[in-house]
Amino acid sequence: MKSSALNLPRQFPRYACGWLVLVSLLFVGLTIARADAVSELASFSIFDKVDLAQLAKSDVKTAHGPPMRTSRFLAVQSCYVTPGAPAQQMEALRRWDPTRHRELKVFLHTDLPSSPSPANFEKLKNAPDNSPVRSFVAATQKLSPDLQVSKDEARKFSAGGGGGGTMPAPVATFWADVLTSRAKSFVSGGMAAQPPYDHAGPSIRASDEVNGLLREQEKIRRQFSGFLGATAIGHGAGSLRPELYWELLDVDDQGVVTLGASYNRGGAGSTYQAADVLYYASGGYYVALTLYQLWPVTVEGKPSTLVWRGDMISAASLGSLHGVERLGSESVMMKNITKAVTLFRRDSSGGR
Amino acid sequence: MKTFVPRSLVLVGCASLFFASSALAEETSNSFWPLSGEYTADATYVGEGDVERNPRKKVSDFDEIDSDIRLVLTPRIKFGVLRLGAEWERFSFGLPQGAALPNTLQSFSTIIGLDMQFSDSIIVRAETQPGLYNSGLGHLFWDNFNMPFLIGGTYIYSPDLQLVLGVSVDVERKYPVLPAVGVRWKIAPQWLLDAVLPTPRLQYELTRDVSLYAGATVRDATFRVDDEFGVSHGIPRLNHAVITYSEIRTGAGFDWKISPMVTFTGEVGYQPYRNFDFYRAEVRYHQDGGAPYGTISLHGAF
Numbered sequence: 001m002k003s004s005a006l007n008l009p010r011q012f013p014r015y016a017c018g019w020l021v022l023v024s025l026l027f028v029g030l031t032i033a034r035a036d037a038v039s040e041l042a043s044f045s046i047f048d049k050v051d052l053a054q055l056a057k058s059d060v061k062t063a064h065g066p067p068m069r070t071s072r073f074l075a076v077q078s079c080y081v082t083p084g085a086p087a088q089q090m091e092a093l094r095r096w097d098p099t100r101h102r103e104l105k106v107f108l109h110t111d112l113p114s115s116p117s118p119a120n121f122e123k124l125k126n127a128p129d130n131s132p133v134r135s136f137v138a139a140t141q142k143l144s145p146d147l148q149v150s151k152d153e154a155r156k157f158s159a160g161g162g163g164g165g166t167m168p169a170p171v172a173t174f175w176a177d178v179l180t181s182r183a184k185s186f187v188s189g190g191m192a193a194q195p196p197y198d199h200a201g202p203s204i205r206a207s208d209e210v211n212g213l214l215r216e217q218e219k220i221r222r223q224f225s226g227f228l229g230a231t232a233i234g235h236g237a238g239s240l241r242p243e244l245y246w247e248l249l250d251v252d253d254q255g256v257v258t259l260g261a262s263y264n265r266g267g268a269g270s271t272y273q274a275a276d277v278l279y280y281a282s283g284g285y286y287v288a289l290t291l292y293q294l295w296p297v298t299v300e301g302k303p304s305t306l307v308w309r310g311d312m313i314s315a316a317s318l319g320s321l322h323g324v325e326r327l328g329s330e331s332v333m334m335k336n337i338t339k340a341v342t343l344f345r346r347d348s349s350g351g352r
Numbered sequence: 353m354k355t356f357v358p359r360s361l362v363l364v365g366c367a368s369l370f371f372a373s374s375a376l377a378e379e380t381s382n383s384f385w386p387l388s389g390e391y392t393a394d395a396t397y398v399g400e401g402d403v404e405r406n407p408r409k410k411v412s413d414f415d416e417i418d419s420d421i422r423l424v425l426t427p428r429i430k431f432g433v434l435r436l437g438a439e440w441e442r443f444s445f446g447l448p449q450g451a452a453l454p455n456t457l458q459s460f461s462t463i464i465g466l467d468m469q470f471s472d473s474i475i476v477r478a479e480t481q482p483g484l485y486n487s488g489l490g491h492l493f494w495d496n497f498n499m500p501f502l503i504g505g506t507y508i509y510s511p512d513l514q515l516v517l518g519v520s521v522d523v524e525r526k527y528p529v530l531p532a533v534g535v536r537w538k539i540a541p542q543w544l545l546d547a548v549l550p551t552p553r554l555q556y557e558l559t560r561d562v563s564l565y566a567g568a569t570v571r572d573a574t575f576r577v578d579d580e581f582g583v584s585h586g587i588p589r590l591n592h593a594v595i596t597y598s599e600i601r602t603g604a605g606f607d608w609k610i611s612p613m614v615t616f617t618g619e620v621g622y623q624p625y626r627n628f629d630f631y632r633a634e635v636r637y638h639q640d641g642g643a644p645y646g647t648i649s650l651h652g653a654f
Contacts, residue, residue: 062472067428071388082390131541253541320612322388322653323426323433324467326477332511334472 008189036269037295037306046077052306056081056299060341062334065306065312068216072286074326075217075312076333081304082345086272086294090264090303092348093274093292094243101343104252107133112244116183120246121176124257127248129166136248136255139283140171145200146254146283153178154199175257175282179246182280183259187244190232191279197286208278209287209314210234218290220310224291229272231263233289251284251319258282270296274344285315311337389425389437394418394649396414396601398623401643403453410640411451416570417444424463435465435479440574452585453628453637454487457597461485462556476505477518485524487577487595495592496576498524504532512538516548524574526596526631560608569601569647582633589633600625601645617649 028315042048055061065075082089107130108123127133139147143154157174185193191207197206208347211234214221221228231238242261249256258281262275274292281287293308311333321329363496390619398416442458461483468476480501504518516534534548544555546567553567574596582590603621610616623645628637 013538064469080584135541320653322390323435324475324477326428327433327467327469328508328514331469331475331508333470335508335510338472 020148022270025038037297038099038317040295041079041293041308042308044219045079047079047308050306052078052081052297052299054305055079055306058083060338062338062346063215064334065310068213070212070314071218071321072314073213073216073222073312073317074315074318074329074333075213075310076330076337078309078311078334078337078341080307080341080345081297081299082307083302083304083349085303086270086296086305087266087292089307090272090274091346096344096347098340100347104340104343105132106247107250107255108274109250110246112183113245114187114188114241114244115170115178116244118176118180121172121179124175124248125165125169126168127167127172127255132250132253132255134255135253136257137167137171137284140174140296141168141256147199148177148197148204148281148283148286150195150197153181153195153198178282179257179259179280182276183244183246186232186237186259186261186279187242188237190236191234191239191277192236194279204286206287207234210277210279210289213287213289213312213314217310217312220291223293224273224275227263227265228275230265231259231275231277233263233275233277233279244348251281254283256282256284264292284317285313288313309337310340358603387425387427388654390410390651390653391424392422392649392651394420394617394647396645396647398601398645399643401623401626401639402638402641403626403628403637405635405637409452411447411453411637412641414448414451415446415643417442417446418442422463426467432466432468434475435463435467437463439463439481439483447477450585452587452590452635454575454577454581454595456487457573457595458585459483459485459573459575467594470505473508473597474505475508476503477487478503485573485575487558487575487581496598498522498574498576500525500574506536522574524576524596525572526592526629530572555607556641558606563607564604565603565607567602569603570598571600572598587633587635590630590635593630593633593635596627596629596631598625598627601647601649603645605647613652614650615652617647619647619649621645 001125002102038050038052041050046065047061060078062076064076065077066077098104107128110120112120139200141159143157150183156177158170182194191210194206196203196205214234228234229238229287230240232242240263243262245260247258247260249258258278260278262274262276264272266272272294276290278288287314291310296308297304297306318329356608363444371647396418400413400415401409402412404410419425419519420439420441422439424435426482437490442456444456445453445496447453447455463479463481465477465479470476480499483498484496485498486496499524502518502520504516509515514536516536518532519534520530522528532549534552535545536548537545539545542557546555547555550570551567553565555563556565574594576592576594577590579592582588582593601621601623603619605617605619608616622642624642626639630636
């Protein structure tokens with residue numbers, strides 16, 4: 001090869017040299033940011049090898065979490081890349097309305113103020129007339145052993161009084177009182193202050209369940225320990241302010257009222273951690289927790305967010321599943337999460 | 353921000369994946385025993401029925417007792433759920449003197465299998481049952497060894513609907529490869545169509561602990577009779593012959609969940625099909641008269 005073929009300028013301009021250094025540093029910085037996000041993801045999650053460019057082009061990637069010793073626990077992890085910065089994603093997550101998608105089986109969703117009252121549960125009276133809601137009403141009227149309430153709460157139910165419709169007045173009033181009281185105790189004393197589920201059968205505490213879920217996933221617990229310590233998840237009220245809500249939803253063909261709380265906190269390098277806990281459910285499951293970690297990444301020159309999501313649940317009925325039944329349940333949970341994430345991404349990207 | 357996890361995840365119950373028995377139980381505590389598993393112990397009595405080889409060669413008025421004990425451990429490993437166990441199955445026939453059929457068909461086999469999750473929609477089972485398949489305890493020889501296996505997949509369309517496809521392979525069987533399809537469809541909260549072999553059923557959940565069902569049981573297995581069987585029954589070519597025994601029962605029954613780990617099943621019905629086929633020797637006895645039957649079973653998972 002002739003040296004002239006290289007066609008190098010004799011003297012490289014000083015300003016060009018400066019740009020080159022700047023661009024190189026920027027490139028190295030971005031590469032490090034990507035590498036940091038991917039290696040941090042690998043350090044605590046099930047996803048030890050992730051190709052961001054490939055992930056950005058594909059749907060959400062899901063996998064079952066590590067096997068847990070407690071048979072009523074189940075966990076699924078997922079990750080995906082989505083356009084936009086983590087702060088934008090966080091805001092989109094916060095604003096997303098699941099009731100717009102019938103397939104998610106959320107019949108009612110209402111945000112709650114920090115000091116909830118029975119009036120915040122007025123919508124219960126207008127619950128849709130369908131089989132899960134009718135089952136929920138019937139279970140309430142006979143104080144079914146499947147209902148997850150405390151003995152004290154059960155004593156307060158009075159079947160008397162009038163009111164027709166899908167949700168008779170005594171049923172709606174009973175649940176409005178239970179949910180108000182539980183939401184208030186969550187605000188003041190966190191999950192530790194929640195009354196147990198001991199109306200029928202052994203006493204179950206939601207805080208014990210969520211702590212058990214985290215204890216059996218040590219890497220995740222360590223990754224989120226600082227953040228979770230500032231929330232009311234698994235213990236007393238934390239320093240972070242929760243966004244509260246309640247829902248009426250369908251869990252395995254049964255209507256269930258549930259109370260939830262969401263938290264998020266920004267970290268170094270525009271990262272975010274977030275948590276969404278369903279700390280009370282009238283049936284179907286004891287507790288459900290979703291954790292999120294969001295990192296800023298650049299994919300094909302565009303600012304994007306790498307999202308890791310860990311879904312974990314404790315439910316009595318999971319304890320009955322063995323072998324392939326458990327695999328099946330994990331598959332369904334993975335499908336549900338994929339469906340929810342796909343709908344969320346479609347909505348948040350403006351696509352319909 | 354909303355969780356969206358618990359909507360419907362808990363009761364998929366695709367235990368009856370393919371040629372497998374389902375296990376029903378509530379939450380079980382197996383802290384005293386670190387492994388999970390499933391078991392079945394059942395017994396069936398079939399009343400007097402008839403088979404014939406041709407109009408002149410009939411075997412009439414014989415009854416049948418079937419017994420089956422099966423234990424499978426299902427530890428979780430990285431690749432899925434391992435299936436390790438053993439099974440003893442015995443068909444005992446009250447045959448009249450001179451019938452060219454074996455009084456007993458039985459198998460002692462081990463179970464080695466794996467359930468794997470290929471995606472969030474597909475679960476695959478590969479399972480083999482190496483063992484001795486013969487005509488009685490007095491004839492346990494290695495040339496009775498056989499190793500039938502099956503490969504089946506479940507496609508989880510939704511929590512309420514799963515499709516099953518698979519093949520059963522037995523090189524000693526008349527038709528070595530048998531494909532099968534099935535569907536498991538939760539039609540309504542209390543109704544379940546579990547149309548998967550070997551026990552397709554329509555189930556109705558009467559209470560939390562009691563279910564009623566109507567359906568069928570399909571049995572098909574291959575055995576080898578002993579070296580002297582042909583000579584002693586007047587057909588020398590049946591010495592050491594392979595016989596495929598098949599039967600179909602149709603009936604109704606109930607499952608009663610006695611405890612989280614124990615379910616009792618009772619079933620009665622009619623056996624409309626039975627076939628003894630020494631297919632290589634071209635000696636076949638087919639059903640001539642059906643018979644009523646009754647089954648009791650204890651099964652569960654831990």
